[in-house]
Amino acid sequence: MTDAAASLDTDDPRAGRTALGHPLEELIACPSCDALYVAQMPPVGGRAVCDRCHTVLISPKRKAGMRIIALTVAVLILVVSAMFFPFLDIHRLGLGNSASILDAATAFETGPMALLGLATAAVIVVVPLVRMLLILYVLTPVVFDRPPARHARRAFRWSQELKPWSMAEIFAIGCAVALVKVADLAQIGFGPAFWMFSVLVVIVLFNDNYLCTWSVWKSLERPRE
Amino acid sequence: MVGMEVSGTSARVTAREAGLVACRACARVWPAETERCGRCGARLVSRDTASLQKVWAWWIAGLVCYIPANLYPMLVTETLVQSSSNTIVGGAVEIAHHGAYGIAAIILIASVLIPVGKFMAIAFLAISARRGSHVPPTRRQHVYEIVEFIGRWSMIDVFVVAILSALVQLSSVASITPGPAALTFALSVVFTMLSAQSFDSRLIWDRARKNRRDDTQ
Ligand SMILES: [Zn+2]
Ligand SMILES: [Zn+2]
Numbered sequence: 001m002t003d004a005a006a007s008l009d010t011d012d013p014r015a016g017r018t019a020l021g022h023p024l025e026e027l028i029a030c031p032s033c034d035a036l037y038v039a040q041m042p043p044v045g046g047r048a049v050c051d052r053c054h055t056v057l058i059s060p061k062r063k064a065g066m067r068i069i070a071l072t073v074a075v076l077i078l079v080v081s082a083m084f085f086p087f088l089d090i091h092r093l094g095l096g097n098s099a100s101i102l103d104a105a106t107a108f109e110t111g112p113m114a115l116l117g118l119a120t121a122a123v124i125v126v127v128p129l130v131r132m133l134l135i136l137y138v139l140t141p142v143v144f145d146r147p148p149a150r151h152a153r154r155a156f157r158w159s160q161e162l163k164p165w166s167m168a169e170i171f172a173i174g175c176a177v178a179l180v181k182v183a184d185l186a187q188i189g190f191g192p193a194f195w196m197f198s199v200l201v202v203i204v205l206f207n208d209n210y211l212c213t214w215s216v217w218k219s220l221e222r223p224r225e
Numbered sequence: 226m227v228g229m230e231v232s233g234t235s236a237r238v239t240a241r242e243a244g245l246v247a248c249r250a251c252a253r254v255w256p257a258e259t260e261r262c263g264r265c266g267a268r269l270v271s272r273d274t275a276s277l278q279k280v281w282a283w284w285i286a287g288l289v290c291y292i293p294a295n296l297y298p299m300l301v302t303e304t305l306v307q308s309s310s311n312t313i314v315g316g317a318v319e320i321a322h323h324g325a326y327g328i329a330a331i332i333l334i335a336s337v338l339i340p341v342g343k344f345m346a347i348a349f350l351a352i353s354a355r356r357g358s359h360v361p362p363t364r365r366q367h368v369y370e371i372v373e374f375i376g377r378w379s380m381i382d383v384f385v386v387a388i389l390s391a392l393v394q395l396s397s398v399a400s401i402t403p404g405p406a407a408l409t410f411a412l413s414v415v416f417t418m419l420s421a422q423s424f425d426s427r428l429i430w431d432r433a434r435k436n437r438r439d440d441t442q
Contacts, residue, residue: 019243019254029240029247029254032366033430036240036247036254052237052430053366057252090392092399099391107390107403116408119415120387123380157250157265164373164418167380174384180328181320181385182393182401217251217264 025221028214030055039214058214065143071207072132072139078200079129079168086191088175090182098191101125101171123167128204131166134159135211142219153220160213169201239430246271276425280351283420284344290413291340298404300386302393310404313337313382336382336410339375343417346372347424354428365429369421376418383411 019027020038028039030050041060042048048058061067082101089098099107105121138156141149149155175197179188240247245254250267259269273279298310311319313336321329346368349358353365386407393401 019245020238024245024254024256027240027245027254028252029245031247031249031252032426033362034239034241034247034427035430036238036243036245053363053426088388088392095398097392097394099388103391104384104387107387112408113403116383116403116411117387119411120384124384153265157267160250164377164422167377167384170378170380171384174381175388177328177331177381178385178388178392180325181316182389183325186393186399188392214252217253221264 028057030057059212060215061210061212064210064212064215065139068207068210069136069139069143071203071210072136075200075203075207076129076132076136078196078203079125079132082193082196082200083125085193085196087193087197088179089189089191090186091189092186100191100193101197104171123165124171125168127162128166128168131159131162134162138216138220142216147222148220153217156213156216156220163208166204168197169204172197172201239427241271241431272427272431273423273425276423276428277351277355279423280347280420283416283423284347284351287413287416287420288344290409290416291344294406294410294413297406297409299382299406299410300389301402301404302399303401304399312406313410332382335379339379340413340417343372343376343379343421347417347420350424350429354424362429366426369424369426369429372421376414376421379414379417380411383407383414 018024020036022038026039027036029036030053032055033050033053035050035052037048037050037057039058040048042058044060044062046059047056049056084100086098086100087104090096101124102121105124106117134155137149138152138159141147141152172194175190175194179190182188240254241257243254244257246257246259246269247254248262248265248267248269251262251265253262253264255262255269257271261267262269295313297312299313299316301310302308313332317329317332317336320332350365350369350372352358353360358365386403389401390403393399
């Protein structure tokens with residue numbers, strides 16, 4: 001998305017007003033402190049930082065789009081397959097049991113606890129999956145130099161709003177804690193899904209680091225054909 | 226790090242002062258009277274005036290849920306020899322007795338220190354946004370960012386309960402079931418996250434600017 005700073009068509013009737021001597025579409029306001037700047041694309045790999053509150057405003061990365069797509073596809077595969085493999089297994093006195101992610105989400109069975117189960121499933125599986133699908137939907141046309149997909153802007157905004165509610169990585173750390181908690185009660189082993197989730201955690205962290213939202217917004221300004 | 230060209234002047238202008246309204250979702254600016262962002266579709270408010278009411282409403286809801294979360298058991302463990310139920314603090318103490326001080330510390334930090342610290346931090350931000358504060362805005366912005374980043378991690382305890390309840394089902398030998406505190410704790414985490422998200426961090430900076438202007442006059 002290095003071409004994201006390319007000039008954009010302004011057939012928007014509300015455009016045309018100016019501030020700081022620039023048309024509005026060339027400005028950027030810090031979302032944290034409202035400071036107004038003339039948006040200037042830093043060189044690839046650099047960052048433009050709000051000099052009042054130090055929020056990172058723009059941070060274009062080399063081949064970011066392609067990398068994000070690759071990582072996102074990897075996450076999709078991992079989450080889906082991790083659902084069907086056991087996560088942890090347990091043995092004691094000849095008895096054994098193993099739990100998958102779905103088992104964990106459905107552990108809260110009765111009454112109001114079932115709601116908690118639904119919420120758990122949502123934040124560890126559904127929300128991460130939906131976020132990944134939205135990001136793929138938005139970025140794929142952009143990366144392959146096509147006009148943005150239908151409703152791409154709304155999809156991208158949703159993907160950003162869902163970010164705090166995507167908790168797969170917290171769940172993975174929770175497993176490690178669970179392991180220690182019952183270490184004296186029984187023997188516990190990690191199933192294949194645990195390792196898949198561990199990889200996933202690392203990818204998710206990298207992925208969010210690559211994503212420069214300003215660059216994406218810029219590229220979504222291209223009119224659809 | 227690459228700085229940004231700041232409009233040539235050292236006197237910084239906010240979008241609001243320039244007669245514009247900024248989109249907090251995509252950072253685009255629009256003329257002040259615009260209602261929806263033409264780029265991403267987010268609703269635009271120059272300053273969320275209801276922000277602090279929303280912050281306090283979620284804050285109180287979070288606190289109300291946090292109290293039973295500490296009084297009721299989080300986990301009910303049944304083994305051949307005994308049945309025990311643990312509150313959050315009780316569970317951490319028991320783990321410490323087994324010598325796993327590190328894990329006990331993680332649980333205490335994640336489910337006691339962080340939630341309590343979050344309640345205090347959000348209250349401080351909301352009060353200082355209205356009344357002003359001697360704490361510089363940069364510091365307060367940091368506090369806000371930490372609260373936003375760290376809040377979700379409190380969910381770890383709920384996930385541990387879910388994992389254990391699913392896993393430890395060895396008929397009569399050992400079984401674990403979630404206690405009522407798991408629900409109220411999860412609700413408390415969600416409400417505090419909503420409280421923090423409702424806070425309009427631009428209020429921190431407006432106030433500081435106004436104070437500085439008053440001082441120079
Ligand atoms: Zn800023
Ligand atoms: Zn917007």
